[in-house]
Amino acid sequence: MKEQRQYKRHTATLPARIEAIMTSGKKKIYDLETKDISIGGAFIYTKKSSSFPEGTRFIIDLTIPSGSIKELTDVKSLMECTGIMARSTSKGIAIQFDRECEIMSLRGS
Numbered sequence: 192m193k194e195q196r197q198y199k200r201h202t203a204t205l206p207a208r209i210e211a212i213m214t215s216g217k218k219k220i221y222d223l224e225t226k227d228i229s230i231g232g233a234f235i236y237t238k239k240s241s242s243f244p245e246g247t248r249f250i251i252d253l254t255i256p257s258g259s260i261k262e263l264t265d266v267k268s269l270m271e272c273t274g275i276m277a278r279s280t281s282k283g284i285a286i287q288f289d290r291e292c293e294i295m296s297l298r299g300s
Contacts, residue, residue: 200227200234207235209286210250211243223283225253232274232287240279247276249286 205225212218226234233251253270277287 200229202227206254207233208252209235212248212250214244214246226283228253230288232277232285233272234283234285236283240281240284243276243279243284245276249274249276251286 203225205228207223207225208220209223210218210220221237221239223235223237226236228234233253235251251270251272251274253272255270272286272288274286274288277285279285
């Protein structure tokens, strides 16, 4: 099967707080971890993948620990993204970002 991803994926286990916005409008917050991430999306580990119906939207906050990216030494950063569930598996969910994530530095942490 031909690779369909537009962006290169990077294996990275990062803390992720996701807010699921169900099609009913109900919201739930989960503290999870990423399996991998790219500019266009992320795979999030969760055993509750069946709880998210197709079309579920997400607000995702990813914490990048200091030192994990060379340019961000001594800085903790937070990536804020929004997206929609692209697919789910027994191990988690793939979220396609609406656009590139915004990275905010949290200095003095």
